[in-house]
Amino acid sequence: MQASDLGKEKKEANAVSPLMDIKNLSVFYGEKEAVKNVSMPIEGNKVTAFIGPSGCGKSTLLRTINRMNDQIDSAHYKGEIMYDGVNLLDKKIDVVSLRKEIGMVFQEPNPFPKPIITNLTHALKFYRTKKSEIQGIVETALKQAALWDEVKNRLNSSAQSLSGGQQQRLCIARALALKPQVLLLDEPTSALDPISSAKVEDLIIELKKHYTIAIVTHNMEQAARISDYTTFMYNGELIEYGETSRLFTNPKEQRTEEYLTGKFS
Amino acid sequence: MSNINHSSTSSSTHRLIKNKNGSVKRNELRGKVVVYSCAALIIIATIAITLFLTIKGLQSFIVNGVNVGEFLTGLTWSPSGEGDVSYGAFPFIFGSFSVTFLAALFAAPLGIGSAIFMTEIAKTWGQKVLQPVIEILVGIPSVVYGLIGLTVIVPLIREHSSGIGFSLLAGMIVVGVMILPTVTSISADALKSIPQDIKDASYGLGATRWQTIYKVILPAAMPSLATAVVLGMARAFGEALAVQMVIGNSKALPESITDQAATLTSIITLSMGHTTYGSLHNNLLWSLGLILLVMSYVFIIIIRFISSRRKV
Ligand SMILES: Nc1ncnc2c1ncn2[C@@H]1O[C@H](COP(=O)(O)OP(=O)(O)O)[C@@H](O)[C@H]1O
Numbered sequence: 001m002q003a004s005d006l007g008k009e010k011k012e013a014n015a016v017s018p019l020m021d022i023k024n025l026s027v028f029y030g031e032k033e034a035v036k037n038v039s040m041p042i043e044g045n046k047v048t049a050f051i052g053p054s055g056c057g058k059s060t061l062l063r064t065i066n067r068m069n070d071q072i073d074s075a076h077y078k079g080e081i082m083y084d085g086v087n088l089l090d091k092k093i094d095v096v097s098l099r100k101e102i103g104m105v106f107q108e109p110n111p112f113p114k115p116i117i118t119n120l121t122h123a124l125k126f127y128r129t130k131k132s133e134i135q136g137i138v139e140t141a142l143k144q145a146a147l148w149d150e151v152k153n154r155l156n157s158s159a160q161s162l163s164g165g166q167q168q169r170l171c172i173a174r175a176l177a178l179k180p181q182v183l184l185l186d187e188p189t190s191a192l193d194p195i196s197s198a199k200v201e202d203l204i205i206e207l208k209k210h211y212t213i214a215i216v217t218h219n220m221e222q223a224a225r226i227s228d229y230t231t232f233m234y235n236g237e238l239i240e241y242g243e244t245s246r247l248f249t250n251p252k253e254q255r256t257e258e259y260l261t262g263k264f265s
Numbered sequence: 266m267s268n269i270n271h272s273s274t275s276s277s278t279h280r281l282i283k284n285k286n287g288s289v290k291r292n293e294l295r296g297k298v299v300v301y302s303c304a305a306l307i308i309i310a311t312i313a314i315t316l317f318l319t320i321k322g323l324q325s326f327i328v329n330g331v332n333v334g335e336f337l338t339g340l341t342w343s344p345s346g347e348g349d350v351s352y353g354a355f356p357f358i359f360g361s362f363s364v365t366f367l368a369a370l371f372a373a374p375l376g377i378g379s380a381i382f383m384t385e386i387a388k389t390w391g392q393k394v395l396q397p398v399i400e401i402l403v404g405i406p407s408v409v410y411g412l413i414g415l416t417v418i419v420p421l422i423r424e425h426s427s428g429i430g431f432s433l434l435a436g437m438i439v440v441g442v443m444i445l446p447t448v449t450s451i452s453a454d455a456l457k458s459i460p461q462d463i464k465d466a467s468y469g470l471g472a473t474r475w476q477t478i479y480k481v482i483l484p485a486a487m488p489s490l491a492t493a494v495v496l497g498m499a500r501a502f503g504e505a506l507a508v509q510m511v512i513g514n515s516k517a518l519p520e521s522i523t524d525q526a527a528t529l530t531s532i533i534t535l536s537m538g539h540t541t542y543g544s545l546h547n548n549l550l551w552s553l554g555l556i557l558l559v560m561s562y563v564f565i566i567i568i569r570f571i572s573s574r575r576k577v
């Protein structure tokens with residue numbers, strides 16, 4: 001009786017509160033405000049796309065979520081990113097655990113110049129994963145990234161011998177090996193040819209069953225194809241956020257419509 | 266309006282065919298001649314020096330009948346006596362190599378460490394303060410290092426050992442400090458050239474800064490770091506003045522690191538002025554020079570080998 005009550009409560013709580021809640025977030029590089037007072041949710045087990053012209057702050061926003069911007073001396077921020085009851089921007093957050101839980105894949109495929117297998121085990125070793133478990137984790141991650149069949153016989157050859165698309169899927173596998181909750185993808189297909197892009201897109205749709213995905217993309221068709229929610233940003237501001245199907249067919253803001261119809265880019 | 270310029274370009278046969286006797290062609294030729302002669306000059310100079318040194322360096326073996334094995338392994342050096350002459354250069358070869366390796370042993374960890382500090386830990390401070398300081402250190406003449414060694418290091422060693430201070434150890438420290446800026450600045454360049462991409466990849470996986478440095482940055486930079494150390498060693502091997510000022514220049518094989526020693530370069534600079542051209546002693550010094558030349562070729566081959574592996 002009590003247990004089911006609790007379960008119900010939890011479900012209701014999930015229904016109202018998203019996995020992540022960005023509140024009044026501003027990000028600065030020195031004086032320059034690259035993200036301006038953005039508030040939006042990121043829903044669990046959904047794909048949230050960020051679109052907007054180049055330089056509008058999409059990458060900056062994404063890199064703030066897993067605190068990659070801490071790497072840049074001039075970067076600082078205001079506001080909150082609430083996740084599981086904590087503010088990710090809090091000084092007390094352990095960025096190592098944070099980045100393990102919120103993985104990231106970058107625009108250019110950036111495998112380590114090492115064997116394929118080492119790319120996956122690299123980070124596992126930091127977390128003192130048991131040797132007996134590593135083999136299984138590697139295989140699962142490569143299968144999830146739809147790369148296993150292509151590389152299972154050459155795990156010891158250099159990651160740089162892979163094609164661009166394979167390298168990018170390797171980078172996704174590398175992030176998945178840490179069993180993250182959230183994946184942040186920053187234009188993961190922009191450096192890839194159309195066939196490789198399609199493979200990565202299929203992969204993203206597949207992955208959303210198990211992961212929450214935030215993806216920056218330059219490509220509006222791609223956002224329309226794979227995302228559940230879309231955020232349109234312009235000049236650091238969030239112009240419009242909503243369900244992808246609605247935002248693309250019936251944008252509320254004029255600037256969204258202009259962007260979607262190609263009036264500017 | 267529509268046929269602007271078309272008249273002047275009407276015959277495409279003329280426009281696109283190579284112009285045989287234009288002034289453009291003459292200028293092109295002039296540039297080519299200048300550049301090619303510069304390149305030729307350098308190549309000729311290199312070949313000439315190598316040939317000259319080889320011929321001079323082999324004279325003692327061919328003309329004076331010096332035994333090569335004895336020259337390379339013999340322990341006594343007294344080539345200018347009237348009666349019994351001996352020409353064992355091993356103590357100097359040993360001295361050169363030990364100064365070089367000990368100096369590298371000293372400079373490699375310090376230099377690579379400071380390069381990491383400059384490029385990864387304190388970037389702004391490293392770039393604004395450390396980088397210029399190191400550039401100044403590279404440019405200080407070696408005699409200044411020698412003087413400092415003479416007034417600081419030699420007395421220090423004298424106080425803390427049974428020796429007189431002039432020693433292999435003093436040579437190693439002076440040369441080590443001297444090549445440190447070279448090693449540091451080349452290492453820093455190597456570390457800076459590691460793409461931000463793979464650093465991001467590592468940080469993005471939750472690696473700490475040290476894990477990223479050890480597991481990603483250092484392995485990726487290893488060939489260039491090795492090149493930095495070998496270049497430092499090449500400089501150490503050829504250094505004459507500073508070493509000569511602090512090493513003691515004893516012609517006997519040193520028994521410990523605080524013993525006096527000599528190197529190929531220090532013996533050449535010390536003795537060359539007192540010998541007559543064409544004498545056995547003089548020819549032997551040229552042979553020592555030949556060893557230096559061979560070693561500098563060896564260093565170049567090592568560096569080539571390391572950098573060819575980097576491309577894989
Ligand atoms: N490291 C940085 N230092 C200073 N300014 C930066 C840095 N990175 C990005 N910016 C600036 O912040 C703004 C947003 O950049 P970014 O987030 O990369 O845009 P997007 O990913 O949408 O193309 C741009 O004007 C860019 O010039």
Ligand SMILES: [Mg+2]
Nearest residue numbers: 058059060216
């Ligand atoms: Mg971007």
